[in-house]
Amino acid sequence: MAVNWGVLGVASIGVRAVMPAIQRARNARLVAVASRTAARAREAADALGIPRAHGSYEALLEDPEIDAVYIPLPNTLHRAWTLRCAAAGKHVLCEKPLSVSAADCEEMIAGCRQHGVVLMEAFMYRFHPRTERVLQLIGAGDLGEIQLVRAAFTFQAREPRTNIRFRPDLGGGALYDVGCYAVNIARAVLGEPQEVFAYGRVGRYGVDEVVGGLLRFETGRLAAIDCSLTVPRREEYEVVGSEGRLVVPHAFLPGAADAEIHLTRGAERTVITLPGADQYQRMVEHFGDAVSGGPLSLPPTDAVGNLRVLAALHTSLRTGAPEAVAR
Ligand SMILES: NC(=O)c1ccc[n+]([C@@H]2O[C@H](COP(=O)([O-])OP(=O)(O)OC[C@H]3O[C@@H](n4cnc5c(N)ncnc54)[C@H](OP(=O)(O)O)[C@@H]3O)[C@@H](O)[C@H]2O)c1
Structure with a gap:
C-alpha cells in the first residue's frame, strides 16, 4: 500500500x-x-x-x-x-x-x-546498511568488549544571521543540530550514559557553536563526542573494543557513494565496503511499512534517551560541572 x-x-x-x-x-x-x-x-x-x-x-x-x-x-x-x-x-x-x-x-x-x-x-543515518552492519559487527562480538566510542560531527554553517541553527529561540546550537548524531551513535553502541561533562563555546548569537563532551557509561566505558557549527566539516566515529576497533568515515552523510568500515584487529586491517544506498529513501520506506503495520526499528522512545543526554550536556556546558543524565 x-x-x-x-x-x-x-x-x-x-x-x-x-x-x-x-x-x-x-x-x-x-x-x-x-x-x-x-x-x-x-x-x-x-x-x-x-x-x-x-x-x-x-x-x-x-x-x-x-x-x-x-x-x-x-x-x-x-x-x-x-x-x-x-x-x-x-x-x-x-x-x-x-x-x-x-x-x-x-x-x-x-x-x-x-x-x-x-x-x-x-535519523536517516540509522537506515544506511552500513550503520546496520556496524551494529551487527559489534553485537556479534567482533571487536570484543566495547570500551570507547569517539564520534564527531562538525561543519561550517552558512549565513548565521538567517540560519535557524543560530537562533536560540528556535532550538539552535551545535548540540541539537549535529551533536545529536554523535550522542545517538554512542548510545546505539554503549546504551544509556550515567553522567556527562561538556566544554564549549557559546558564540555571539547565543547558541553553542563548538562543544566537546565526555559521556560516562556503566563500568567506566566512555564516549568522547564533539560537534560544531563553525569548525570545518568532519563526520566520523570510532568504536574501540578489547579485540579491535572500527572507524566509520563520512559516517552520517555518506551520499550515494560506496560506504566503508575500517576494521583493525591486532595486525590485521580490513576495509569492508558496502554499496552506496539512499538512506533517506530507506528511512521513508521503513516508515511507510510501519504505517502499514510493520515493525518500527527506531522507536521514538530512543529520542527521549538522546534528549536526556543532550540536556545534561547543555547543563554541564553552563555550569562547568559534571551532570548526571536523568533517568
Ligand atoms: N536529517 C538531515 O539530514 C537534516 C539535515 C538538515 C536539517 N535537518 C533538520 O531539519 C529541520 C529543518 O532544517 P533546515 O536546515 O532544512 O531548515 P530551513 O531550511 O531553515 O527550513 C525550515 C523551514 O521551517 C519553516 N518555518 C516555520 N516557522 C519558521 C520560523 N519561525 N523560522 C524559520 N523557518 C520556519 C519554513 O518553511 P516555510 O517558510 O515554507 O513555511 C522554513 O523553510 C531541523 O529540525 C534540522 O535539525 C535534518
Missing part, C-alpha cells in the same frame, strides 16, 4: 533530500507541500512536481488524502506540529532532534499513541 505524504514547510533538507526520497520510495506518494507563504508552496510544488500546494500548515492537516506528514521545521516547533498532526490523524516523520527536551518527546509519543498514529525521528 502506498502512503500519501504531505510536508510542512519548504525547508532546505526537505527540498534537497527528503521530498525527492519520498518521490522515489516504493511505498509512497508525495501529495502536497505546505508553506506559511502560499507562493513558496506553489513554487516548490511546481519545481518538484507535487500535485498540491497549501498556503498554510493548517490547510495541509485538513487535506483528507494525506496519511503521513514529514516535519522539517525548526526544532522548537516539532512538538506542537507533531501534536497537531496526530490530532488530525496523520502519521508523523519528524526531523532530528525530535524536539528540544525529553519531556516534549514524551508528550509527542503520548499524543501519537492516543490518536493511533506512528511517530519516528528522521
